[in-house]
Amino acid sequence: MSSGERTISSRSQSPDPSSHATNLYDTTEAEGEWLDEDDSEYFDPAEDFEDAFEDADDGLSGVEIDFSLSSSDEIAEQEGSETETETTQGRTQPASRGGAIQVSHAQIMRLFGHAGLRNLFAPHTLGNPPLDGNGEENQDEEEGNTYSRRRRRTKGSSISVPAVPSECGQRLMASGTFGDNGYYEDKLRKRKERLVRRLMYRELGTQSVTPNRMNKLISQGLIPSSNADTIIHYDARCYSGQFSDDGNFFFSCAQDFKVRMYDTSNPYKWKYYKTAVYPYGQWTITDASLSPDNKFLAYSSIRSIVCLASTDPNLSDDSPLFLDFSYMGQRDQRGPFGGASSHFGIWSIRFSGDGREVVAGTSDHSVYVYDIEAKKSILKIAGHSDDVNAVCFGDNTSPHILYSGSDDTLIKVWDRRSMGDSREAGVFMGHTEGLTYVDSKGDGRYVLSNGKDQTMKLWDLRKMMPTEKASRHDPARYSTGFDYRFMTFSEAEYQPHPHDCSLVTFRGHRVLKTLIRCHFSPPGSTDSRYVYSGSEDGSVYVYHMDATLAGTIDVNKATHHSRPKDPDLYSHQYEMRSNRNPDAWKTCVRDASWHPNAPVVAATSWNGWGMSTGTCTTHCWNDGAEEDEGEPKMGLRVNQRLEEDKDLYDQPRPSGRMSQFRSRLRGRMVRATDDGEDEG
Numbered sequence: 001m002s003s004g005e006r007t008i009s010s011r012s013q014s015p016d017p018s019s020h021a022t023n024l025y026d027t028t029e030a031e032g033e034w035l036d037e038d039d040s041e042y043f044d045p046a047e048d049f050e051d052a053f054e055d056a057d058d059g060l061s062g063v064e065i066d067f068s069l070s071s072s073d074e075i076a077e078q079e080g081s082e083t084e085t086e087t088t089q090g091r092t093q094p095a096s097r098g099g100a101i102q103v104s105h106a107q108i109m110r111l112f113g114h115a116g117l118r119n120l121f122a123p124h125t126l127g128n129p130p131l132d133g134n135g136e137e138n139q140d141e142e143e144g145n146t147y148s149r150r151r152r153r154t155k156g157s158s159i160s161v162p163a164v165p166s167e168c169g170q171r172l173m174a175s176g177t178f179g180d181n182g183y184y185e186d187k188l189r190k191r192k193e194r195l196v197r198r199l200m201y202r203e204l205g206t207q208s209v210t211p212n213r214m215n216k217l218i219s220q221g222l223i224p225s226s227n228a229d230t231i232i233h234y235d236a237r238c239y240s241g242q243f244s245d246d247g248n249f250f251f252s253c254a255q256d257f258k259v260r261m262y263d264t265s266n267p268y269k270w271k272y273y274k275t276a277v278y279p280y281g282q283w284t285i286t287d288a289s290l291s292p293d294n295k296f297l298a299y300s301s302i303r304s305i306v307c308l309a310s311t312d313p314n315l316s317d318d319s320p321l322f323l324d325f326s327y328m329g330q331r332d333q334r335g336p337f338g339g340a341s342s343h344f345g346i347w348s349i350r351f352s353g354d355g356r357e358v359v360a361g362t363s364d365h366s367v368y369v370y371d372i373e374a375k376k377s378i379l380k381i382a383g384h385s386d387d388v389n390a391v392c393f394g395d396n397t398s399p400h401i402l403y404s405g406s407d408d409t410l411i412k413v414w415d416r417r418s419m420g421d422s423r424e425a426g427v428f429m430g431h432t433e434g435l436t437y438v439d440s441k442g443d444g445r446y447v448l449s450n451g452k453d454q455t456m457k458l459w460d461l462r463k464m465m466p467t468e469k470a471s472r473h474d475p476a477r478y479s480t481g482f483d484y485r486f487m488t489f490s491e492a493e494y495q496p497h498p499h500d501c502s503l504v505t506f507r508g509h510r511v512l513k514t515l516i517r518c519h520f521s522p523p524g525s526t527d528s529r530y531v532y533s534g535s536e537d538g539s540v541y542v543y544h545m546d547a548t549l550a551g552t553i554d555v556n557k558a559t560h561h562s563r564p565k566d567p568d569l570y571s572h573q574y575e576m577r578s579n580r581n582p583d584a585w586k587t588c589v590r591d592a593s594w595h596p597n598a599p600v601v602a603a604t605s606w607n608g609w610g611m612s613t614g615t616c617t618t619h620c621w622n623d624g625a626e627e628d629e630g631e632p633k634m635g636l637r638v639n640q641r642l643e644e645d646k647d648l649y650d651q652p653r654p655s656g657r658m659s660q661f662r663s664r665l666r667g668r669m670v671r672a673t674d675d676g677e678d679e680g
Helices: 072-079 105-111 115-124 167-175 195-204 211-219 555-559 657-674
Strands: 085-088 091-094 228-234 238-243 249-254 258-263 271-277 285-290 296-301 305-310 321-324 346-351 357-362 367-371 376-381 388-395 398-406 411-415 426-428 435-440 446-451 455-460 504-507 518-520 530-533 539-544 549-554 585-594 600-609 614-620 636-638
Touching (some): 167 504, 238 600, 249 285, 258 285, 258 296, 296 346, 367 398, 398 435, 446 518, 539 585, 549 555, 555 585, 555 600
Parallel strands (some): 238 585, 285 346, 346 388, 388 435
Antiparallel strands (some): 228 614, 249 258, 285 296, 296 305, 346 357, 357 367, 357 388, 367 376, 398 411, 411 426, 435 446, 518 530, 530 539, 585 600, 600 614
16 A cells, blocks of 8 residues: 555454444434435534444455544544645554544545445445445345335436426427417417417407317316315225216225216216125225226225126116136136135226226236136236236227336336237336336327326337346336335435436326326317326326426315314324324325316315315316306215215214214115115
């Protein structure tokens, strides 16, 4: 070692480095990681770390380190100056008091950049797996070890946050694939033509564009407002709700294992249709899908059984058919209710474009395709390393292309025509946490996804990552172990994926608590101009394709205190870490659906006191009006059968035996009037 190099004086012994391990991470934080340079308050300046260690692997043998921490003023003074050295008997020593220099924790962190030192300390950390000899993460040594902390975003990262507005998104908007673009601009005042002027020109017949295009230009700008026309209250949390493709039908799924169906041929005046029940369900109804002809509704729970119910309200027998996805055709596989090997739950289901098949994403890390006519699963794809939370078909007219989104952070593309080797056709890599939902535009090209990394992404099938290239990357390496159910996500912790192949990244909404969904806006009422998503903060976020925010629908504001607090219904067991006021009114929009032919959005939410109940709210474009001139008035409160319920306007109900008696009495009255159709 040359005399020009700076070293640190040595000691004769190298104690166990585990004595320092607890000082490498800030244990006061819920998400432990390497400390930043401004985290000096964690270290006690009065403590001196005079123990030392050796690294005998990477050229550090014979060099021993003795270090201590001083006050912040002394550290700053030392960082701004060069340390003088002197040579004694062929070894270099610092010229400092007591034969040792004062080293700041920032300098110690730089020492950890060396592979040998980092590997020495890694086994004692809670947030990062150990490194092998090449400086790579060694996953084998950490099997069975659960990381309970998250890594913080590294300062000075070379990976930039996606720009807003997105240049790629702007090109998509200009291409005409996602909506039309108004060409008129007031040359004198340099401003775009307003809606009122467009309507005037249309009435006068002086516009130079075709009426069809003018109607599209007008309709695509009609984003529904936050004011709710109708608030449908449920005594259980709502998990999903969607319009049919023609807009004549709407269904909502609740945690009481019931699916309510509504006639929405008039989108401004709904009619109750019927209720379907999932017997022996677990936790909740996880998903539902309507057949293309609107005749059948498939709905699932955390079981391998999918129920198939008719939407005809005049049928005498409303019992659903059971589709056992665990049954692959073997005789010894079928059980009394679910096959003998039925040990998985279903998170997501979708009908194929021809209505003959149903695809499902399951908890056994697989994708199943069920043939309704054959009454068995005809395909099982065990292609993920974690739960498959979302599935869909890529094309409305073809059942060949499948998309699956998993908690392993990947979206995989499957082509059923070329699956001889059981490998995916390609991969969409870009999310750093698990997927919550995947939606296809239906054109076989564009895909939209929601992720637990608090981002929504737009993908192009032509730019997917080849399977061979994707296999060289470990997706777990870029994940932080974030638990979206109980943890919060800070903007400062967002870390873009280094191999992101998405077109546009949308940020602003919050994907927390539950598997929140996202969608393309329909071509009929919006000309496919937007994408939108629910959010844990109680709003629906509507984005332009360039990632700028087009508008929000504040469901929490529209429904705030819209029902009295009922002690018999209230439960905050899900809010395990609710701190300030666990029984406050809270809203989490889990799903939203845009009517295909009208500027109407229906939002299904966990909504109520302590977020223990649910709502389905309808929001229309009303040009900012606060009240309706006609009837019914805005903010009408109804029950799940669309009956105006005076109890929803009452004061909080008393708890105890009297309240239980009233609940039983109300239940008996409902059963006597609805002939057993809906006991909820």
